[in-house]
Amino acid sequence: MWKFIHQLASPPHFYRIAQILLPWLYVPGLLLIGYGTYAGLFLAPMDYQQGDAFRIIYVHVPSAYLSMLAYMTMAVSAGIGLIWRIKLSHAVAAAAAPLGAWFTFLALATGSIWGKPMWGTWWEWGDPRLTSELIMLFLYFGYMALRGAIDDTSKADRASAVLALVGAVNVPIIHFSVEWWSSLHQGPTLIKEGGPAMDPGMLYPLLAMILGFTFIFGALLLRRVRAEVLFRERRTRWVKNLVLSGGN
């Protein structure tokens, strides 16, 4: 088992295996998203309070969930890279950040569009989730800016890893404090927490979307990590052989 992990973490192996893995993530991901979109838009029953506008949650919730997942991926792999000095996991952290930022942006945009018919404004500071997402986006920007400011890859890896870990400690605190802050004036919330009360007809498409988005996130992550690995290993024999032989 340990040997297998070690082998996977070796860049040439990872590079090859990731390529083989890609279709196994894309196909189920796209199928799930296809089903989720169709079922979410046309099959799921209408919410009696929000009408058809509630269907926005089928893209909002998965992207909000992914913005968290990407941050966790980033922080955990940065921590692993910092402690065990595994270069591959730094590459994962570097690849996760821009994806996380994009999904955070998507969560913010869809949340804001949802807010217009529901609250009558494009932006409602009273909603803790939107506010947390906004701070999340700033955290991603900070992380990517720090990475961009340091030329030396190994130095950038470790410095941004420290930042990611400090951020990871802070993320729950930020959520908690924003929650407290908005509770002071009884703001509206985007999604009701009533999980069990949700109609299965509404729930299954949502689960399909979340799972599908996660698969696609995995695929995008692998693609980016492959590029990162190629860049970091650009001076090694195997990369040169690969490029000389025109492989991919």
Next chain:
Amino acid sequence: MDLSMGGYGAYVWTCFALAGVVLVVCEWRARLLQRRVYRDIEVRIKALGDS
């Protein structure tokens, strides 16, 4: 099939379209990154030899 989404069509469709755009952009950016790194290595090898 109610494409107007009970009057909320503009909002709902914009959100789904936006999600599609973001996914496509992410995919495109990832491919672009890979291509760029690959081409840089090619240029390097041509310029400096493969030693």
Next chain:
Amino acid sequence: MSGEDESVGMFSGIAGIARRDLLLAWKRPGDVLNPLFFFAMVAALFPLAVGPSPEQLKLSGPAVLWVAALLSMLLSLNSLFLSDYEDGSLDQMLVSPIPLSALALGKTLAHWLTSGLPLVVVSPVVAITFQMPFSVTGYLMLTLLLGTISLSLLGSVGAALTVGLHRGTALLSLLILPLAMPILIFGARTVSLVASGDGVAGGLYFLAAYAVLTLSFAPFATAAALRISNE
């Protein structure tokens, strides 16, 4: 020739470096005063921009003072490790038997004493111009006291990460501001709550707990960041 000596200890190291930085601040009072002037000026911008209505100023006072304090702390954080990095003192600190986290803590302590504490002291004067009653001012000082401790500690991590980078100033703000949001939220809201006559214990507990949390992890993160930045 003994390698170890009892007189060189962690606490002596913390005290020593804090004393050195205080001495430096004493010889360059501008470094301490400029952020204070900045604080007062930012606070003065708001009444000028919003208008002189006393009701409005009273309402926005806690928020304005807190935002101004946060920005002023950021301003002074930028130079926290810069001169040590430039003149080679940081190298000397790195090869000392004193744990680097202890030295970082000492420097952060000095930073707080020369930037956080003066803000706490000056804040009542600025608060008067926002029509803040004296009963509320006490709470403003208390929240600033707890909040600036966390800001100094959290900021030292950012300062350590950006030391030696070009365009470090803007980057530092970008890194620290989102992390500092909880401090701002609890600091400013707690004062506002006092002003409107509500309970405040929750906010104060949070600020105290957060200060303890940052105290326990920030020095180590700062030390790790310094080693990386100084390569």
Next chain:
Amino acid sequence: MTAQLSADALTLFRGERCLFQGLSFALNPGELLLLEGRNGTGKTSLMRAIAGLIEFEDGDIHWQGKPVRANRQSFYGSLVWMQHRVGFKADLNLVENLKFEAHLRAQSGQDLDEVLKRLDIDRLKRLPMRSLSAGQQRRVALARMLLSSVPLWLMDEPFTNLDREGRALVMNLTTEHLDRGGMCIMAAHQDVEIGGNVQKIVLQ
């Protein structure tokens, strides 16, 4: 018996460039290690890497048989480092600077005034560092080494900015330190006349 300080198969990269590969040495009490080589050959980088400020790509340094990587603090308790940027605060005077140094590492207990007199900087005692010349600042860095009681001296280009008298002083002090059973690693691109046990590494 294992050497006090030993390095095996060190490899160091700076950016894309490999500075050296498979470098090994061993140092025992009373010995001097001279690092020679033209500018840009990596003397300073090697020095910084020995001090643990940059990491070797490969290889390990052992202090008293234990890897430095895992026992940083005890290694740092045994060395003092004189580098190009002397590491003093320009706004503080000589005594204030040296007093602060006493918090950073073990002190030999030598009298400060005597040390300063020996280095011929006692009359500069109360001047802020910024008003001292580069050579005088180097002498203060020497005072830091004399005042500390550590066995290993790391000296990066100790002769820069010093006149002939100053250079002789550095050599005398180093010889004395070696005679006391100390060790020294010195990077220099000048002739060094220090008797005794001298090893040389020439970096290309």
